[in-house]
Amino acid sequence: MGIAVIEKIENHYRAHFERRLQHNVEEVWAWLTENEKLAKWFNELRVGDLSEGGFMRFDMQDGTFEELAITELKLYSVFQFSWWADTVRFELFPDSDGCKLVLIETIEKMTDHTPKDLAGWHVCLDVIEALMDGRTIERMEEWKKWYENYKQAVKNVTS
Template sequence: MVIAHIKQTGETCIARFERHLNHSVEEAWSWLTENEKLAQWFPELQVGDLREGGFMQFDMGNGTFEKLEITEFGKFSVLEFAWWEDSVRFELHPLADGCDLILVEKINNITDHTPKDLAGWHVCLDVIGALLDGRAIDRTEEWKKWYERYVQAIKRIK
């Protein structure tokens, strides 16, 4: 599998991940929006209020939660929310044999943490696909494998 397509557009960096899933948009959507399923691929992230203007919440691990505003919402098609100073957008596109899942992260400031986030999103999407297929993935090993590739990719655009 290839890494995300990453490009610099003015002051913003755009990372676009694409996955084909052999499952319906409704099935895929449930993994993005139902807390019981969301916890299986991103335990720190939860749906708070699922609507445009609502929020996702991130468990900071110290007893506090950050609210991340949902900036665009279209049932079974778009879920976009703030990712602190950046944004994360999930899109689902129906196809005859399943759907395409697109994740676009808009990154306003590239930091040393950026490759970690990108490798994390890469693995999250792989885990969603595996869970839909009834398989398991070792997240830690997969993350290590992809992290160095994202470090190199970010170096190329800086």
């Protein structure tokens, strides 16, 4: 899988990830929105109220939780929620062999943490695909590799 396309657009940035999956949109949607499946690829994140205007719940790992607003929801098509000051958007496009999964993170301000998040999303998408295919991935090793790529990509777009 190639690195996400990262661009500066007006006064913010956008990271665009794509994955071609051999699974239908209903299966992929379940991995994005059902807490039992979500826990397998993003342990800190849960759906609190799956509706437009509902929320995601992020476990801060210190006994506290943050609620992230679900800002757009179209069944089997679009799932968008706030990611603190940023936005995370999943889009699903059916095709004859499964579907295309797109993740777009709209980033208000690049920080030292941004490449970590981008590498994290990259690996999350790889993990979803692996789990659906019955495989496993060594997450930390993959993350370390992609983190170096995303550090350079962020540097390229901000310099």
